[in-house]
Amino acid sequence: MEQKIERHTISVLVENEPGVLARVIGLFSGRGYNIESLTVAEVDARRHLSRITVVTSGTPMIIEQIKAQLDRLVPVHAVSDLTAEGPHIERELALIKVAEAGEKRVESLRIADIFRARVVDSTTTSFVFEMTGSTDKLNAFIKLMEPLGLVDVCRTGVVAISRGPEPQNGAGRTA
Amino acid sequence: MTSQEMNGSQIVLKALVDQGVDTVFGYPGGAVLPIYDELFKQNSIRHILVRQEGGAVHAAEGYARSTGKVGVVLVTSGPGATNAVTGLTDALMDSIPVVCLTGQVPTHLIGNDAFQEADTTGITRPCTKHNYLVKRIEDCSRIMHEAFYVAKSGRPGPVVVDLPKDILMATGPSNGPDQGQHKSYRPRVKGDIDEIRKAVALIRGAKRPIFYCGGGVINSGPAAAQLLTEFVHMTGYPITLTLMGLGAFPASDPQSLGMLGMHGTLEANYAMHGCDVMINLGARFDDRVTGRLADFSPGSKKIHVDIDPSSINKNIAVDCAIVGDVGHVLEDMIKLWKADQTPPDKAALTEWWRQIDDWRARDCLAYKADDEVIKPQYALQRLYEMTKDRNTYITTEVGQHQMWAAQFYKFEQPNRWMTSGGLGTMGYGLPAAMGVQVAHPDALVIDIAGEASVLMNIQEMSTIAQYKLPVKVFILNNEYMGMVRQWQELLHGGRYSESYMDSLPDFVKLAEAFGAVGLRAEKPAEVDGVIEEMLATDRAVIADIRIDKEENCFPMIPSGAAHNEILLGPDDKADEPVSEEGMVLV
Numbered sequence: 001m002e003q004k005i006e007r008h009t010i011s012v013l014v015e016n017e018p019g020v021l022a023r024v025i026g027l028f029s030g031r032g033y034n035i036e037s038l039t040v041a042e043v044d045a046r047r048h049l050s051r052i053t054v055v056t057s058g059t060p061m062i063i064e065q066i067k068a069q070l071d072r073l074v075p076v077h078a079v080s081d082l083t084a085e086g087p088h089i090e091r092e093l094a095l096i097k098v099a100e101a102g103e104k105r106v107e108s109l110r111i112a113d114i115f116r117a118r119v120v121d122s123t124t125t126s127f128v129f130e131m132t133g134s135t136d137k138l139n140a141f142i143k144l145m146e147p148l149g150l151v152d153v154c155r156t157g158v159v160a161i162s163r164g165p166e167p168q169n170g171a172g173r174t175a
Numbered sequence: 176m177t178s179q180e181m182n183g184s185q186i187v188l189k190a191l192v193d194q195g196v197d198t199v200f201g202y203p204g205g206a207v208l209p210i211y212d213e214l215f216k217q218n219s220i221r222h223i224l225v226r227q228e229g230g231a232v233h234a235a236e237g238y239a240r241s242t243g244k245v246g247v248v249l250v251t252s253g254p255g256a257t258n259a260v261t262g263l264t265d266a267l268m269d270s271i272p273v274v275c276l277t278g279q280v281p282t283h284l285i286g287n288d289a290f291q292e293a294d295t296t297g298i299t300r301p302c303t304k305h306n307y308l309v310k311r312i313e314d315c316s317r318i319m320h321e322a323f324y325v326a327k328s329g330r331p332g333p334v335v336v337d338l339p340k341d342i343l344m345a346t347g348p349s350n351g352p353d354q355g356q357h358k359s360y361r362p363r364v365k366g367d368i369d370e371i372r373k374a375v376a377l378i379r380g381a382k383r384p385i386f387y388c389g390g391g392v393i394n395s396g397p398a399a400a401q402l403l404t405e406f407v408h409m410t411g412y413p414i415t416l417t418l419m420g421l422g423a424f425p426a427s428d429p430q431s432l433g434m435l436g437m438h439g440t441l442e443a444n445y446a447m448h449g450c451d452v453m454i455n456l457g458a459r460f461d462d463r464v465t466g467r468l469a470d471f472s473p474g475s476k477k478i479h480v481d482i483d484p485s486s487i488n489k490n491i492a493v494d495c496a497i498v499g500d501v502g503h504v505l506e507d508m509i510k511l512w513k514a515d516q517t518p519p520d521k522a523a524l525t526e527w528w529r530q531i532d533d534w535r536a537r538d539c540l541a542y543k544a545d546d547e548v549i550k551p552q553y554a555l556q557r558l559y560e561m562t563k564d565r566n567t568y569i570t571t572e573v574g575q576h577q578m579w580a581a582q583f584y585k586f587e588q589p590n591r592w593m594t595s596g597g598l599g600t601m602g603y604g605l606p607a608a609m610g611v612q613v614a615h616p617d618a619l620v621i622d623i624a625g626e627a628s629v630l631m632n633i634q635e636m637s638t639i640a641q642y643k644l645p646v647k648v649f650i651l652n653n654e655y656m657g658m659v660r661q662w663q664e665l666l667h668g669g670r671y672s673e674s675y676m677d678s679l680p681d682f683v684k685l686a687e688a689f690g691a692v693g694l695r696a697e698k699p700a701e702v703d704g705v706i707e708e709m710l711a712t713d714r715a716v717i718a719d720i721r722i723d724k725e726e727n728c729f730p731m732i733p734s735g736a737a738h739n740e741i742l743l744g745p746d747d748k749a750d751e752p753v754s755e756e757g758m759v760l761v
Contacts, residue, residue: 015359018308023300030301061488068485074305074325077359 003059007036008083009090009160010067013169015075016042016050023073024052033066034058037092037157049077051169053159078169080162087163093156094138099126100149108148115141126151178348183315184213186349187276187338190319192219193352196247198238198613199223200231204251205291206278209343223613223642226634228255230606232262232333233632236271237607238614240593241568243396245326246610248275253291256337257298261600263333264302268597269419270394272331274322275303281341282310295337304332309339312347320352329362330483331394362482366499368507374454374478374495375511381452382523383530384412387435387464390419390596391457391481391501393589399502400424400589403456406509411524413531415443417458418581419596426585432531436464437732438578441539441741442531444732447472448739449530455479457501460491461597462760470737480504539730539743540582549699551576551651551722555583555623558649561706566618567591568611572604572628575657575728580623602631605648609635612644619647619710626652626719627676636689639715647709648717650682653724661727666734666753682719691715734760 014020021040028035036055043051056066063081071079082088096117098108105127112119112129115137121128126149131141135158142153162168181189187210191199200223203211214222225231228250235246246266250259256277266273280289296308305325307318315338322334378384386407392399400423407414407430414424415435424431435443447453447464453475458464460479465471468490477493479486480501487496497504542552569584570593571577577594586592593611595603608622622629629650639646659674683693692712696705702720709716730741735757 018310019296019300019306022297026301061492065485065489068487068489072329072362072483072485074360 003061005057005059006063006083007055007057008063008081009053009055009088009158010070011080011082011160011168012052012054012070013077014050014052015077016048017075020050020075021052023075024054024070027069027073028054028056028066031069033062037155039157039159053157055158080168082160082162082168085162085168088160089163090134090158090160091132092135092138092158093130093132094142095120095154096129096131096142096145096150097126097152098129098145098149099151101125104148108145111141111144111148117141178316178350180346181349182209183312183338183343183345183347184209186312186315186347187319187343188213188217188220189349190316190352191247194320194323195244197221199247199249200225200234200238200610201249202226202228202231202251202255204253204255204278206252206255206280206340207249207276207338207343209340210249210276210278210338222249223609224638225606225609226637227632228258229262229602230609230632230635230638232259232266232273232275233600233603233606234610234613234635235273235275236262236266236269236603237570237593237610239271239273240393241590241611242614243590245272245274245323248273250275250277251291252278252280252295253293256293256295256335260298260302263299263335265595265598265600265603266333267302267304269595270331270390271333272326273333274326275333275335277335277337279308279337279339282339283341285339295335299335302333303335306335306337308337309342312342312345315342315347316350320350321357323352324357325360328360363498364482364500364503366480366497366504366507370495370497371504371507372511374480374497375508375515377452377476377478377495378410378454378508379512379515379517379519381412382520383450383527384410384452384454385432385446385450386412386414386454386456387417387447387458388414388420388423388456389417389458392420392423393457395457395500395502397589399457399500399505402502402505402509404428406505406512409509409512410519413446413528415439415447417461417464417596418594420458421581421592422586422589425587427587432535434581436461437466438582438728438730439464440582441537441730441743442534444730444738444741445534446531448737450475453477455481455493456505457481459486460489462490464738465491466732466736466738466740470739472738537743539741542726544699545723546699548723549696549702549720551579551653551726552583553699554651554696554702554720554722555579557702558621558623558706559584561703561710562619562621565710566615568593568608568615568618568620570594570604570607570611570620570622572622572624573599573601573658574625574628575661575726576623576625576651578658578728579651584623601625601628605629605632605646606635608646608648609639609644612646613642620645621647621649624648624650625657626650626654626679626682627656633685636686636691636715636717640690644715645713646715648715649709650717650719651722652679652682652719653722653726654679655724658728660725664725664727666758682717686715686717689715691717693717693719695719695721697721733757
């Protein structure tokens with residue numbers, strides 16, 4: 001019975017201690033799960049908590065396995081599947097370097113304006129654009145920059161948060 | 176509670192004592208000299224000096240599985256820790272609670288390629304349930320206690336605590352074990368009562384039910400095995416056990432169908448295939464049991480009780496899932512079963528048992544006895560008959576002898592059977608038997624071994640001599656790596672590539688070299704005498720039983736086949752040759 005491959009954004013609240021990220025990544029690589037993007041940072045200094053946001057893809061049964069495997073890691077406090085749990089916001093940040101002269105230079109600036117990207121570096125022969133938005137929006141902008149002198153791209157990967165007042169990982173203020 | 180100030184090694188030892196540890200299996204080295212110094216000065220903890228660190232971990236596993244306690248290992252940095260990796264991976268696969276203390280170079284030298292340095296936490300991260308590197312003396316006591324909590328809570332497993340030498344010599348606070356709830360790891364033990372109610376309703380309405388139980392029942396404790404026996408008797412349903420679950424239900428009980436799986440009985444495998452309700456308590460639908468996934472028990476509703484949520488719906492989708500400790504869930508199931516007086520379908524059950532008895536009548540474990548050559552099945556039958564009324568513990572190595580032992584040695588209680596199931600580690604049995612004997616000095620402990628496997632950790636015969644452990648090593652010697660040879664015969668045109676055990680030692684002389692007694696049997700008539708002498712000898716014994724060299728282990732479900740496509744004997748040909756997909760599977 002064939003199952004469809006789905007893309008899920010999973011938010012994992014973990015203990016901020018050395019080796020936790022290595023453990024999570026080792027889990028994905030050791031079991032052959034796919035990581036489309038992964039970002040991590042401390043989110044609560046007092047309680048030593050970090051949040052790892054990972055975008056993965058697989059059949060529904062694999063996604064359930066990934067969540068269960070993450071949940072049973074000792075330093076993991078909570079796992080939420082934002083894609084399954086309802087309305088949420090996803091954002092990614094990119095720094096895009098474009099180097100061209102003449103008409104192409106002007107065109108890139110015009111398109112950046114349309115996409116509401118900001119210029120954070122400029123020389124007479126180049127720009128660096130900073131852009132925040134959904135993955136699709138970033139992908140579209142980068143594609144447009146390709147014929148206009150795209151030199152380098154650096155992306156953060158997706159961060160995501162649930163809509164509404166509830167803390168997304170259950171272990172909120174009450175834990 | 177007050178905390179005392181002491182040096183790191185003392186903190187470690189005090190934590191062990193507070194956790195009820197009385198035995199540590201280990202091997203010294205430069206990085207752990209401070210701990211060994213403190214061990215020398217005290218009497219509460221007994222240290223067993225092994226001869227290779229892998230032996231220490233397997234010994235701790237044998238100790239843990241036969242007592243229900245956490246096994247403890249102490250090894251040095253670098254090669255000491257890397258030698259322990261196989262044992263740790265074995266403990267992880269079979270869910271055995273082990274705490275392994277590894278030495279480490281001083282904190283300021285970590286990452287410097289120092290002498291006997293290894294990235295122990297990096298190397299053991301995938302092969303342990305969790306691991307710790309103690310970087311500050313203030314954390315040492317808390318981490319020691321946490322390691323024990325993690326090792327034995329939820330699904331048990333191995334935990335490594337990496338201890339840098341400067342930490343072992345620094346001074347810091349020592350606290351007791353009760354330091355509050357763990358921040359993030361709190362496994363669930365009580366099952367959801369609504370799901371349990373749903374499960375009991377399914378169980379009651381079944382027409383062709385079967386209980387399928389595994390290592391989870393053993394890990395839950397002897398009470399779980401008793402509750403299981405009670406529940407199975409209450410329902411009158413058939414039960415089959417996995418390799419890791421043997422002993423959870425009495426083997427001699429008429430409701431037992433024996434072991435299931437690749438080398439399990441015909442009746443167990445056919446019953447699993449033809450059932451309409453499968454009740455999985457503490458087993459994990461391992462590939463040795465399921466065979467080809469697409470054809471596994473196609474018409475049945477499945478109930479799965481497991482303490483590890485990631486085990487559920489991992490490779491087999493189930494209809495009713497209960498996360499919890501099998502013992503607790505069984506308690507609730509029994510209560511609910513008793514509360515409802517509706518009897519199960521007697522007519523259907525009688526018909527199901529009639530079908531099962533038909534399958535049993537095929538006598539799938541039958542073998543061709545011989546007057547001149549010892550058959551391994553015969554040797555094990557005799558061993559069982561002559562040891563079953565004693566206080567016996569059995570360990571095994573890995574291969575054909577392990578499967579025959581599972582088929583022919585019957586276990587009535589849990590914690591009597593120690594084998595490497597998930598990882599299948601050759602060389603497990605001898606050190607594990609050592610660990611069991613240390614835990615039970617007056618018991619009869621037998622390592623059923625193959626001659627290829629037993630050589631892998633043969634150095635532990637020296638440990639056995641040092642501590643005067645009267646372990647009996649019962650070698651089924653066929654001069655081959657039997658299971659490998661069997662697969663080569665069946666799947667690779669009989670090309671026995673590197674599976675012949677050339678240059679075997681004279682095991683009788685080898686026993687004597689290690690201060691043990693060596694015995695040999697070459698004809699069936701000699702077997703009883705050798706076993707009798709082995710049992711009467713109050714010292715370590717190696718019994719070299721020369722068995723039929725090319726006997727194959729049946730029944731067998733070839734790899735890639737469905738779990739009801741069973742080969743019963745050498746004359747049984749599979750309907751089709753093993754498929755390419757099957758060849759690729761181990």
